Structures are given as C-alpha cells and as structure tokens.
Amino acid sequence: MGVRWGLTIPLNDLSLPEHRELVRELPELGYSDVWSAEVNGADGFVPLALAAEWAPGMRLGSAVVPVYTRGPALLAQSAATLAELAPGRFVLGIGSSSPAIVERWNGGEFAKPYQRTRDTLRFLRRALSGEKVSEEYETFTVKGFRLERPPAEPPRIVLAALRPGMLRLAAAEADGAITNWVAPEDVPKVRAEVGPDTELIARVFVCVNPDAGEARRLGRWLIASYLTVPAYRAFHDWLGRGDALAPMHEAWAAGDRAGAMAAIPDEVVDALIVHGDADACRARLQAYADNGLDTPVVAVLPGSAPGSEVVRRLVPKSG
Known part of the structure; x- marks a missing residue:
C-alpha cells in the first residue's frame, strides 16, 4: 500500500x-x-x-x-x-x-x-x-x-x-x-x-511557523484541550507519556487551566505538533509515513x- x-x-x-x-x-x-x-x-x-x-x-x-x-x-x-x-x-x-x-x-x-x-x-x-x-x-x-x-x-x-x-x-x-x-x-x-x-x-x-515559542503556545492549548479527555489520557498513558503529562492532569483537575498548559513539557509539544518552517514540517510529516x-x-x-x-x-x- x-x-x-x-x-x-x-x-x-x-x-x-x-x-x-x-x-x-x-x-x-x-x-x-x-x-x-x-x-x-x-x-x-x-x-x-x-x-x-x-x-x-x-x-x-x-x-x-x-x-x-x-x-x-x-x-x-x-x-x-x-x-x-x-x-x-x-x-x-x-x-x-x-x-x-x-x-x-x-x-x-x-x-x-x-x-x-x-x-x-x-x-x-x-x-x-x-x-x-x-x-x-x-x-x-x-x-x-x-x-x-x-x-x-x-x-x-x-x-x-x-x-x-x-x-x-x-x-x-x-x-x-x-x-x-x-x-x-x-x-x-x-x-x-x-x-x-x-x-x-x-x-x-501542523503549524508552519518558525517561531517555536508561538507554535508551542498554540500546541499547549490544544494538548490541554484534548489530552485531558479520559480516552486520550488513557491513550497517552498506554503510549508511555503518563509521567510527562501527570502535572498537566493534576492542574487541570484542580481547575488551573493556565497551570495545566504551562506544565506540558516542550518535548511533548514537539512530539505531537508538527511545527517549524515548511521544510522542517515536510520532513516531520514524512517521518510519519516512514514509520508505518x-x-x-x-x-x-x-x-x-x-x-x-x-x-x-x-x-x-x-x-
């Protein structure tokens, strides 16, 4: 295929x-x-x-x-x-x-x-x-x-x-x-x-934006919105991100939305959001295909x- x-x-x-x-x-x-x-x-x-x-x-x-x-x-x-x-x-x-x-x-x-x-x-x-x-x-x-x-x-x-x-x-x-x-x-x-x-x-x-800080701000908002849903939380626990995302979940459960977003590590954002200039994004997209x-x-x-x-x-x- x-x-x-x-x-x-x-x-x-x-x-x-x-x-x-x-x-x-x-x-x-x-x-x-x-x-x-x-x-x-x-x-x-x-x-x-x-x-x-x-x-x-x-x-x-x-x-x-x-x-x-x-x-x-x-x-x-x-x-x-x-x-x-x-x-x-x-x-x-x-x-x-x-x-x-x-x-x-x-x-x-x-x-x-x-x-x-x-x-x-x-x-x-x-x-x-x-x-x-x-x-x-x-x-x-x-x-x-x-x-x-x-x-x-x-x-x-x-x-x-x-x-x-x-x-x-x-x-x-x-x-x-x-x-x-x-x-x-x-x-x-x-x-x-x-x-x-x-x-x-x-x-x-995908966020085609060479400003990593701006792209990560958007990524944190999206990750906090989605990955706090129980099914996605369980999914990322299964994928092995449970520890990395635990501070986000704790802050979210306490009603601290800003704290939840701030608690998401850069490496999680960079893993789940394709960002950078167009060439960097294109290479990252190709990695999905290369991995199956x-x-x-x-x-x-x-x-x-x-x-x-x-x-x-x-x-x-x-x-």
Whole structure:
C-alpha cells in the first residue's frame, strides 16, 4: 500500500465556497485525499460533497462522524448519499467521539462507547449493502429498516481507534483505523495492534511557523484541550507519556487551566505538533509515513501562514 496524503477541510481561514480552487489543485500538489471532521464547525458530509464535484479523482473521508449524534438509520442515509455521489471514493470514518460532544452539546448519553461503535459498524455493513435490518444490538435496536437508495458500491468503513481493543476491532471488522494525537515515534506501537495489512490513518496537526515559542503556545492549548479527555489520557498513558503529562492532569483537575498548559513539557509539544518552517514540517510529516502510517491527514493549525499557502508548500509533488 503506497502512502496517501490527505488534507483536512475546511481550512479555518477560507469559507466553504472559497475552497473550490484549492481543492481542484490538490491532486497536482501531491494530495490524494480530503478528510472532514465533525466537532463544532462544519458537519462531516457537506464539505466532502462539495469536494466530490470539485476534484472528481480524490478520495473523500470522514474523520470522524460520531456514532451517537445521528441515529443508525440516519447515519446510513448520509453515508449512502455520499457513496452515490462519489462511487468508490468515499470512506466513512465513524467513532465514539467524547462525552462533551455527545452529552453536553447534543443531549445524548455517552455509554458503552466500544459497544456502540461496534454495533454501529455491524449495522452499517448490512444497511449499506441494501439489506433490510431488524436486529437487537447491545446498544440499540433497529426494526425493519432498509435504505431506499442503497449505493451500488458500499463505502469502506474505518473506525476511530486509540487503544488495543478498538484498534483490534478496526482490524478485524472494519476497513481501517483512524488514530489521532500521535507522534511519528508512536506509529509502530499502534501499527502492531492492527497488523501490516490494515490501513492506518491519522490526523497530523501542523503549524508552519518558525517561531517555536508561538507554535508551542498554540500546541499547549490544544494538548490541554484534548489530552485531558479520559480516552486520550488513557491513550497517552498506554503510549508511555503518563509521567510527562501527570502535572498537566493534576492542574487541570484542580481547575488551573493556565497551570495545566504551562506544565506540558516542550518535548511533548514537539512530539505531537508538527511545527517549524515548511521544510522542517515536510520532513516531520514524512517521518510519519516512514514509520508505518499509510495516510497522514494534514490539519493546518491557526497561527500558520494562510492555509492555502501552507497546503501548497507542505507535500512534495511526488506525493
């Protein structure tokens, strides 16, 4: 499997319509994929639908759509629509998301995330094939659902996965795994859980800024925001950063947000945030591929040069 280079859209400094020319240019720049996210910005499907028309040869992926914030049938309908629009080019990435997104923002219940993700994967496999589904799963029940417009080519489904249980589920039952907040040096440990033949995808946060202090300030804010979530804390304990991040967790638990950010060591920021000038960032991105990541997905951070300029400078034309 050759390395695929992805870009997270939309960029923060462009409106959705303003992405048209950049997305059309991406294949010439060496990018093969565009990937969306679904947190509190754009939804996970509309940017991909636009990109499907702007760049007909690119692969489109969601990284990720939560399994709690849409019902199983609605999620199947959304996926089927993209698969019909871009046959053979859409990859549905699903994951459990986080308690903040599911409960605080969407009024759901974040219960049994492994089981809910597994059950949703199994339901989607059947529904997207056009089968009528009546099944009592562990975390939900579906009675008599059949897609009116099943896609001629069902999309590949990949799972957001951090620790061994979900990574192994992705390898056993899905078409790939999406991990997050990893350094290049972490990739072999993650790869060992999914084996050599499972596509391994990761979003990589990039700040093209030669001012290391400024880039690290941004990185500390992001790390404190994400890695204090229980799933990410457990993930980095597993990766071996538990001791390095313990002071951050202690300050965060005490309500000292500024202290939590200040407690994050430079070496942790430098491991998890790609920063420096464009050449340094490009070399660091290549290290992810060299260490076994199949699909690095660039996420351009605020504080970089204009997003479209960064995108044009990061990935060599050779891909």
